[in-house]
Amino acid sequence: MLLHHCTWREVEERLARDTGIIIPIGSTEQHGPNGLVGTDALCAEVVAKGVGEAADALVAPTISVGMAQHHLAFTGSMTLRPSTLIAVVRDTVQSLARHGFTRIYFLNGHGGNIATVSAAFSEVYAESSLDGERRNAPSLRCRLKNWYDSPAVRRLSRELYGNAEGSHATPSEVALTQYAFPESIKSVEMSPAIAPNGPILDALDYRRRFPDGRIGSNPALASPEAGKRLYDGAVVDLTADYREFLAAD
Ligand code: NI
Numbered sequence: 001m002l003l004h005h006c007t008w009r010e011v012e013e014r015l016a017r018d019t020g021i022i023i024p025i026g027s028t029e030q031h032g033p034n035g036l037v038g039t040d041a042l043c044a045e046v047v048a049k050g051v052g053e054a055a056d057a058l059v060a061p062t063i064s065v066g067m068a069q070h071h072l073a074f075t076g077s078m079t080l081r082p083s084t085l086i087a088v089v090r091d092t093v094q095s096l097a098r099h100g101f102t103r104i105y106f107l108n109g110h111g112g113n114i115a116t117v118s119a120a121f122s123e124v125y126a127e128s129s130l131d132g133e134r135r136n137a138p139s140l141r142c143r144l145k146n147w148y149d150s151p152a153v154r155r156l157s158r159e160l161y162g163n164a165e166g167s168h169a170t171p172s173e174v175a176l177t178q179y180a181f182p183e184s185i186k187s188v189e190m191s192p193a194i195a196p197n198g199p200i201l202d203a204l205d206y207r208r209r210f211p212d213g214r215i216g217s218n219p220a221l222a223s224p225e226a227g228k229r230l231y232d233g234a235v236v237d238l239t240a241d242y243r244e245f246l247a248a249d
Contacts, residue, residue, distance in 0.1 A: 001052060003060045014058060020103035020246045021058045021096055024048035025117065027066035027110035030074035032169030032214040033188040034222070036181070037076045039173050040066065044109030046180045047147040050235035051107065055242050063088060066113040070200050073207035082116045089120035097140050103246055106144045107238065117144050143245050145238060148172060152233025160226050164194050166217025172230055174219040179227025190220045
């Protein structure tokens with residue numbers, strides 16, 4: 001069930017029996033020659049909706065712009081500074097906590113968000129630790145999970161793509177968007193077939209090292225059929241993980 005498709009009374013009724021919520025979080029950034037700029041936000045959202053249906057969980061609106069400063073030399077990419085994203089995540093969690101949500105599950109589609117979202121969780125916990133008044137309040141727990149790290153997705157992407165999976169603009173994430181949005185599939189030649197690997201620093205350094213935006217990947221291998229298998233695997237794994245998160249002490 002989508003939070004933004006509920007009335008406030010429906011949310012209130014739900015909260016009486018279930019204080020968990022899933023928040024998709026991604027990024028709006030270049031994804032190589034055939035990947036959509038919205039790939040990381042779209043993948044997180046699609047998987048979160050699937051988990052929401054499978055686990056009868058509430059799903060919040062997607063945080064679609066993440067920490068992606070290193071992609072800014074490619075047109076269309078957007079970023080929040082780490083300090084801004086920390087504030088966004090903190091205010092999001094605290095808005096929900098104010099109503100009584102106690103289990104906030106961020107379903108992530110972008111590696112560049114991990115450090116910043118983890119720092120935001122530390123800010124949230126620091127606030128309750130520092131506020132002695134809240135010591136009898138229900139415990140607030142946050143978890144961050146990357147859909148692309150789920151065991152089924154790891155296994156499938158190894159089987160499907162081997163060393164052409166790479167680490168950015170991967171065939172797995174492109175395949176997932178092809179499954180979810182078949183009307184937006186692009187066919188583009190890759191040269192070289194597998195992109196180089198290496199470190200990334202700021203935006204200009206990234207574009208100099210990886211001129212078409214890919215890192216270590218060949219996303220021309222993506223297909224909507226593979227995307228469906230990846231989607232199904234991610235939903236099964238993350239539904240189990242979300243249920244465990246709700247049940248954990
Ligand atoms: Ni991505």
